[in-house]
Amino acid sequence: MTTVVVGASSGLGRALAEELARASHELLLVASDPRDLSAIAADLGLRHAAKVHTLALDLAATADPGARVLAALAELPAPSALLLPVGQSRVDDDGSLGAAATGQLLAINLHAPITIVQALLPALLEARGVVVGFGSVAAVRGRSRNMVYAAAKRGLQGFFESLRHRHSGQGLRVQFHRLGFLRSNLTHGMRLPLPAAEPAQVASQVVANLEKASFDRHAPRWWALVAFIIAHLPWFVFRRMDA
Amino acid sequence: MSRKRGFALAETQLASFDRSTTARCHVQRPDRYRLLEALPADARRITRGGGVSFVGASFAHDSVVQEMGAFDRLLEFDPEQGRLTVEAGARIGDVTRFALSRGWMLPVVPGHPRASIGGCIAADVHGKNPARDGTFRQHVEGIELFDAQAGWVQLGPNQDADHFAACFAGFGIPGLMVRARLRLVPAAQAYSLRSIAVANLVEAAEVLRSHANAPLLYGWHDGRAGRFGRGAIRFGLEAKDGTTGKHRTYPDLPETIAPWPITAWNRIGIAAMNRWVRHRQFVAGQVPTAAALFPLNEARRYFAGFGKHGMNEAQWLLPHASYAEFVAALEAEVRRLRPRISLIASKLFEGKPTGFSFDGSGIALAIQMPQPRQREQAAFIESLTELAIIHGGRPNLIKDSSLQAATLPRCFADFDNARNALRRFDPAHVQESAMTRRLGL
Numbered sequence: 001m002t003t004v005v006v007g008a009s010s011g012l013g014r015a016l017a018e019e020l021a022r023a024s025h026e027l028l029l030v031a032s033d034p035r036d037l038s039a040i041a042a043d044l045g046l047r048h049a050a051k052v053h054t055l056a057l058d059l060a061a062t063a064d065p066g067a068r069v070l071a072a073l074a075e076l077p078a079p080s081a082l083l084l085p086v087g088q089s090r091v092d093d094d095g096s097l098g099a100a101a102t103g104q105l106l107a108i109n110l111h112a113p114i115t116i117v118q119a120l121l122p123a124l125l126e127a128r129g130v131v132v133g134f135g136s137v138a139a140v141r142g143r144s145r146n147m148v149y150a151a152a153k154r155g156l157q158g159f160f161e162s163l164r165h166r167h168s169g170q171g172l173r174v175q176f177h178r179l180g181f182l183r184s185n186l187t188h189g190m191r192l193p194l195p196a197a198e199p200a201q202v203a204s205q206v207v208a209n210l211e212k213a214s215f216d217r218h219a220p221r222w223w224a225l226v227a228f229i230i231a232h233l234p235w236f237v238f239r240r241m242d243a
Numbered sequence: 244m245s246r247k248r249g250f251a252l253a254e255t256q257l258a259s260f261d262r263s264t265t266a267r268c269h270v271q272r273p274d275r276y277r278l279l280e281a282l283p284a285d286a287r288r289i290t291r292g293g294g295v296s297f298v299g300a301s302f303a304h305d306s307v308v309q310e311m312g313a314f315d316r317l318l319e320f321d322p323e324q325g326r327l328t329v330e331a332g333a334r335i336g337d338v339t340r341f342a343l344s345r346g347w348m349l350p351v352v353p354g355h356p357r358a359s360i361g362g363c364i365a366a367d368v369h370g371k372n373p374a375r376d377g378t379f380r381q382h383v384e385g386i387e388l389f390d391a392q393a394g395w396v397q398l399g400p401n402q403d404a405d406h407f408a409a410c411f412a413g414f415g416i417p418g419l420m421v422r423a424r425l426r427l428v429p430a431a432q433a434y435s436l437r438s439i440a441v442a443n444l445v446e447a448a449e450v451l452r453s454h455a456n457a458p459l460l461y462g463w464h465d466g467r468a469g470r471f472g473r474g475a476i477r478f479g480l481e482a483k484d485g486t487t488g489k490h491r492t493y494p495d496l497p498e499t500i501a502p503w504p505i506t507a508w509n510r511i512g513i514a515a516m517n518r519w520v521r522h523r524q525f526v527a528g529q530v531p532t533a534a535a536l537f538p539l540n541e542a543r544r545y546f547a548g549f550g551k552h553g554m555n556e557a558q559w560l561l562p563h564a565s566y567a568e569f570v571a572a573l574e575a576e577v578r579r580l581r582p583r584i585s586l587i588a589s590k591l592f593e594g595k596p597t598g599f600s601f602d603g604s605g606i607a608l609a610i611q612m613p614q615p616r617q618r619e620q621a622a623f624i625e626s627l628t629e630l631a632i633i634h635g636g637r638p639n640l641i642k643d644s645s646l647q648a649a650t651l652p653r654c655f656a657d658f659d660n661a662r663n664a665l666r667r668f669d670p671a672h673v674q675e676s677a678m679t680r681r682l683g684l
């Protein structure tokens with residue numbers, strides 16, 4: 001069986017690839033640059049004797065990413081797990097982005113994950129497999145930063161809710177991790193109001209949960225309290241929040 | 244600065260391992276290949292590997308620091324020939340563990356397991372017996388480098404050979420090394436370690452010379468007046484059966500070690516520590532290879548004990564001919580100035596000095612001292628530098644923060660040529676660190 005990781009070249013995705021290789025999964029790794037993917041594949045092969053395949057694909061410039069992933073799987077064992085730690089945010093996402101940049105953010109954070117899930121769904125249902133999505137604390141409540149990103153992540157959360165509703169009882173496990181801050185290049189140099197988790201630590205929890213039933217939860221778990229507070233802050237307080 | 248997806252800079256305080264140099268820097272942590280290419284060609288920068296140099300070699304307050312930690316992957320391994328291609332951010336401790344698990348090893352590894360392959364090339368480091376195994380350059384077959392102007396270049400002994408040679412003891416100036424192909428040797432399963440007591444540093448040199456073929460060979464010595472040079476030469480031979488007794492394994496020495504609030508290495512502390520080292524030195528037995536290669540994993544408290552004022556390691560390579568005279572003069576200075584020397588380490592070298600590399604034929608002494616800025620300590624360091632220069636000594640630039648630009652032309656007769664051989668590949672001085680500035684490189 002193949003485990004597909006979309007957004008595997010850095011941060012959480014790379015940590016997931018490592019964790020899955022250690023657990024002897026055969027992998028298909030997806031990201032945009034073949035140089036990153038081949039380096040990761042070689043390393044996982046040498047350190048963990050893992051079978052690793054790669055697909056270099058710019059998700060912001062591909063009309064049907066799902067079809068491309070499906071085609072790459074044609075020669076491989078059927079997929080039983082799909083993990084989507086793909087994402088992008090930008091500092092200038094403050095409502096002033098042009099159409100092209102907005103389209104790219106939506107493509108990477110929403111359109112690509114949805115189309116890939118849809119393309120792989122029949123095989124995942126057949127395998128009674130698992131699909132794992134990643135949301136963000138940014139989506140808890142819309143703010144003046146990360147406007148398109150937060151909207152996309154909230155959209156993705158909605159899609160995963162629907163997926164779970166549609167397929168509950170059919171053997172497909174639908175897992176959604178609403179992530180707090182991670183120590184990756186997405187947050188490098190930012191002044192964060194709360195501590196950032198190490199991708200390796202989150203990855204090991206995600207992989208440990210793969211066999212569990214469907215869920216939608218915060219990771220690390222204590223972010224649930226933060227999200228609750230943000231969601232319930234009175235407007236006059238929330239309005240002044242900067243971070 | 245760059246619009247490439249994932250490009251980010253963080254303002255971070257960085258410090259050299261000896262705590263002599265600190266700076267607030269703009270740090271980039273590239274984790275994808277396109278991010279190595281993201282800086283404008285004229286942006287001042289310096290590469291940082293493990294960041295475990297004693298001196299401020301991998302940062303400067305106005306250079307973008309490109310931290311290579313994410314480029315730590317093993318790329319290709321030939322189990323028949325013992326060839327390993329790795330990314331330059333891979334740590335020497337990790338590479339060693341991988342190689343040992345396949346029956347191979349790198350014959351030259353520096354004392355700190357978190358030094359990166361890039362850092363080992365850029366400082367042309369030496370290992371446990373440079374007289375036998377040379378320096379790191381002897382074990383590298385090829386380098387892939389990103390040059391701010393020229394882009395990606397492949398270097399080797401027969402491919403752009405001058406640029407390849409400049410990378411060794413190039414201190415990051417000839418460009419950002421991204422990949423290297425290493426030549427491994429069959430691994431020893433364990434080493435049988437022994438020590439020979441020596442009464443002084445001249446005797447130490449004799450013992451070193453008479454054991455020149457031992458795979459592991461170095462000395463530890465007392466630096467106090469009255470006991471100056473007393474210590475032991477430790478040598479290790481490949482164990483025949485590979486069995487080891489019960490051996491405690493230590494985690495890798497961390498990159499940064501939190502200093503104790505006070506300096507432990509006052510006269511009483513130094514006396515106690517020397518007693519302890521003496522006791523440890525004479526423990527003989529068979530030790531697993533990884534533990535024998537990284538004995539400093541046990542030395543975390545030793546480094547913490549220098550406290551927040553830090554330390555200085557002055558390492559000089561003295562030609563055999565002037566060594567005894569140098570040692571006598573140094574001992575006299577120690578008697579006169581009574582500096583606090585926490586430890587002295589000795590090694591034998593039989594190489595060829597090239598550029599700024601720490602190599603040549605002679606005996607190297609590494610002298611570690613607490614609180615190098617204190618008046619008496621600074622006076623001794625100055626006097627040690629003078630003595631070493633007078634006796635034809637060659638300094639280790641990657642270790643000694645006390646060295647200044649004016650000193651270098653006195654130590655390297657071909658200073659201008661050596662500097663030009665590096666700057667030829669960076670005429671615009673794009674690659675600059677606190678160290679290259681201090682030394683006028």
Ligand SMILES: Cc1cc2nc3c(=O)[nH]c(=O)nc-3n(C[C@H](O)[C@H](O)[C@H](O)COP(=O)(O)OP(=O)(O)OC[C@H]3O[C@@H](n4cnc5c(N)ncnc54)[C@H](O)[C@@H]3O)c2cc1C
Nearest residue numbers: 292293294295296353354359361362365368369414415420
């Ligand atoms: C406790 C301790 C023990 C030591 N023992 C030894 C020893 O036994 N023998 C010995 O020779 N040295 C020894 N050293 C020195 C150490 O090995 C060197 O300073 C080495 O360069 C550190 O590697 P690093 O990856 O931390 O390099 P950094 O400190 O990050 O950088 C050192 C230099 O390398 C350059 N550099 C790093 N990576 C790259 C790259 N990818 N491309 C281009 N340039 C790069 C930097 O710009 C800088 O000039 C020791 C140091 C300590 C602290």
Ligand SMILES: NC(=O)c1ccc[n+]([C@@H]2O[C@H](COP(=O)([O-])OP(=O)(O)OC[C@H]3O[C@@H](n4cnc5c(N)ncnc54)[C@H](OP(=O)(O)O)[C@@H]3O)[C@@H](O)[C@H]2O)c1
Nearest residue numbers: 007008009010011012032059060086087136181182184186
């Ligand atoms: N970091 C945080 O604090 C944080 C907080 C909350 C939620 N999250 C979410 O957690 C997940 C992982 O975040 P991270 O910090 O690990 O991110 P990251 O390090 O930036 O990794 C993002 C991954 O997505 C891939 N990707 C982005 N755009 C792509 C494109 N156009 N085509 C192909 N691949 C593309 C990247 O690959 P290439 O760049 O190689 O193409 C990379 O592998 C994301 O969904 C993110 O939104 C992160």
